[in-house]
Amino acid sequence: xxxxxxxxxxxxxxxxxxxxxxxxxxxxxxxxxxxxxxxxxxxxxxxxxxxxxxxxxxxxxxxxxxxxxxxxxxxxxxxxxxxxxxxxxxxxxxxxxxxxxxxxxxxxxxxxxxxxxxxxxxxxxxxxxxxxxxxxxxxxxxxxxxxxxxxxxxxxxxxxxxxxxxxxxxxxxxxxxxxxxxxxxxxxxxxxxxxxxxxxxxxxxxxxxxxxxxxxxxxxxxxxxxxxxxxxxxxxxxxxxxxxxxxxxxxxxxxxxxxxxxxxxxxxxxxxxxxxxxxxxxxxxxxxxxxxxxxxxxxxxxxxxxxxxxxxxxxxxxxxxxxxxxxxxxxxxxxxxxxxxxxxxxxxxxxxxxx
Amino acid sequence: xxxxxxxxxxxxxxxxxxxxxxxxxxxxxxxxxxxxxxxxxxxxxxxxxxxxxxxxxxxxxxxxxxxxxxxxxxxxxxxxxxxxxxxxxxxxxxxxxxxxxxxxxxxxxxxxxxxxxxxxxxxxxxxxxxxxxxxxxxxxxxxxxxxxxxxxxxxxxxxxxxxxxxxxxxxxxxxxxxxxxxxxxxxxxxxxxxxxxxxxxxxxxxxxxxxxxxxxxxxxxxx
Numbered sequence: 001x002x003x004x005x006x007x008x009x010x011x012x013x014x015x016x017x018x019x020x021x022x023x024x025x026x027x028x029x030x031x032x033x034x035x036x037x038x039x040x041x042x043x044x045x046x047x048x049x050x051x052x053x054x055x056x057x058x059x060x061x062x063x064x065x066x067x068x069x070x071x072x073x074x075x076x077x078x079x080x081x082x083x084x085x086x087x088x089x090x091x092x093x094x095x096x097x098x099x100x101x102x103x104x105x106x107x108x109x110x111x112x113x114x115x116x117x118x119x120x121x122x123x124x125x126x127x128x129x130x131x132x133x134x135x136x137x138x139x140x141x142x143x144x145x146x147x148x149x150x151x152x153x154x155x156x157x158x159x160x161x162x163x164x165x166x167x168x169x170x171x172x173x174x175x176x177x178x179x180x181x182x183x184x185x186x187x188x189x190x191x192x193x194x195x196x197x198x199x200x201x202x203x204x205x206x207x208x209x210x211x212x213x214x215x216x217x218x219x220x221x222x223x224x225x226x227x228x229x230x231x232x233x234x235x236x237x238x239x240x241x242x243x244x245x246x247x248x249x250x251x252x253x254x255x256x257x258x259x260x261x262x263x264x265x266x267x268x269x270x271x272x273x274x275x276x277x278x279x280x281x282x283x284x285x286x287x288x289x290x291x292x293x294x295x296x297x298x299x300x301x302x303x304x305x306x307x308x309x310x311x312x313x314x315x316x317x318x319x320x321x322x323x324x325x326x327x328x329x330x331x332x333x334x335x336x337x338x339x340x341x342x343x344x345x346x347x348x349x350x351x352x353x354x355x
Numbered sequence: 356x357x358x359x360x361x362x363x364x365x366x367x368x369x370x371x372x373x374x375x376x377x378x379x380x381x382x383x384x385x386x387x388x389x390x391x392x393x394x395x396x397x398x399x400x401x402x403x404x405x406x407x408x409x410x411x412x413x414x415x416x417x418x419x420x421x422x423x424x425x426x427x428x429x430x431x432x433x434x435x436x437x438x439x440x441x442x443x444x445x446x447x448x449x450x451x452x453x454x455x456x457x458x459x460x461x462x463x464x465x466x467x468x469x470x471x472x473x474x475x476x477x478x479x480x481x482x483x484x485x486x487x488x489x490x491x492x493x494x495x496x497x498x499x500x501x502x503x504x505x506x507x508x509x510x511x512x513x514x515x516x517x518x519x520x521x522x523x524x525x526x527x528x529x530x531x532x533x534x535x536x537x538x539x540x541x542x543x544x545x546x547x548x549x550x551x552x553x554x555x556x557x558x559x560x561x562x563x564x565x566x567x568x569x570x571x572x573x574x575x576x577x578x
Contacts, residue, residue: 004520005484005488006368006516008368031399038367042486115399115428175400175401179517
């Protein structure tokens with residue numbers, strides 16, 4: 001018991017990043033991710049790290065670019081409007097094939113929106129967010145423990161594939177407090193022979209750059225990058241299945257929506273309704289397989305989201321439109337209640353008609 | 356205890372608001388005119404106002420900014436906050452925001468509080484919070500808060516807990532830590548606060564045992 005500590009999700013991300021060897025954090029304040037920066041501001045000076053509150057989100061993401069170029073583990077965090085600002089820099093990170101960790105503790109939008117939780121940056125996160133052909137590895141925690149563990153995973157995958165990893169959380173995940181065990185293993189960062197660390201006149205100098213003016217070369221870079229993306233899809237897809245074996249109805253939900261949905265599944269099971277949950281943990285790469293499988297034995301998939309329906313498109317693609325996929329949602333900072341999800345399940349169980 | 360004004364300060368997430376609300380409810384049993392003041396300028400979530408119904412039902416005055424729980428994320432203080440020092444017939448619990456930044460609000464109240472000299476300033480500690488996990492770290496946070504408030508603590512509230520996973524054992528494992536903080540600071544442990552359902556198990560085992568009825572926060576009210 002004494003091994004556990006009580007942490008906010010935001011703090012768990014920060015401490016896990018430090019455990020993963022991250023010694024450089026750049027950010028700009030925004031609710032509801034404030035505690036990531038506040039925690040880093042306290043901890044980094046004590047361990048010889050750098051906490052820097054930049055003059056803007058755009059400055060912060062370009063500082064990330066700089067440290068990533070030097071081959072060190074580096075992160076930034078923000079919430080929805082701030083992530084839009086960072087979009088340009090994230091695209092440059094992708095173009096330069098730099099590993100970094102970006103945290104998005106989402107809030108309701110668009111625009112300035114509000115400060116309550118949301119999942120409406122799903123498209124932005126899973127489709128890259130900035131300009132150009134690229135992806136980020138997008139990790140969706142649904143507990144404070146996972147906020148910590150997926151942060152470490154995010155750094156490891158970023159280094160392994162020279163990509164940006166994003167933690168896609170939301171205001172509740174960031175703010176909720178839960179006991180966490182922080183004694184997980186962290187693999188040492190791999191060698192980065194491409195990093196701009198100074199040649200000591202012993203090797204040819206490295207160049208980190210996203211500019212490529214010869215179309216043939218730029219095409220080749222894009223092709224090579226997507227070969228790497230194919231490997232990520234093949235090897236790194238993560239999801240959780242809950243009571244899916246005999247399910248006649250499936251719920252698709254991630255993050256906070258998955259927690260609510262799990263409660264609804266338990267309630268529905270008590271009523272004898274055979275419903276299960278598929279919880280994507282990586283949103284990119286999206287776990288196609290469990291949905292493809294589910295489509296062979298369920299009569300409907302319900303996508304529970306804190307958005308107007310974004311993940312639902314991936315669910316439809318993954319299940320190849322073999323069964324109806326419906327939406328159960330709240331937006332603007334609201335969260336679907338277990339009762340609302342239960343009603344959707346009952347309706348699906350009743351052939352799509354209200355009882 | 357027994358002073359007119361009780362100020363609750365500490366590291367953020369240490370449990371200040373829960374303690375403040377429970378303390379105000381307890382004081383109301385022996386005092387006619389009780390107020391609780393939400394002077395949090397740090398966090399727009401987890402506010403005293405989350406417990407508005409309980410506070411109202413107990414006929415406790417809530418001194419709170421109009422902007423609390425409106426999602427307007429600006430650090431604002433209530434316009435009637437000077438009632439705390441002007442109205443000497445009012446028994447007050449002050450719920451102050453986290454860390455040194457939160458304690459800055461006491462600057463405006465300090466002269467009158469010091470002049471009247473009828474206050475307790477309590478430090479809430481939780482050894483299961485990583486930034487106050489050791490005695491040294493706790494003393495560091497304490498010093499930062501005192502510097503910002505320009506006032507000294509008068510007592511300690513040991514609120515060591517692991518959230519939903521808290522057991523009597525969790526609390527017992529924190530007693531030595533709390534005692535050491537007390538020894539090093541010379542401050543008494545005024546309360547050991549525990550969730551009400553495990554309070555019975557700890558009777559006679561912890562100083563100033565004070566059961567807490569946990570207040571619903573904004574996340575729990577949504578899920």
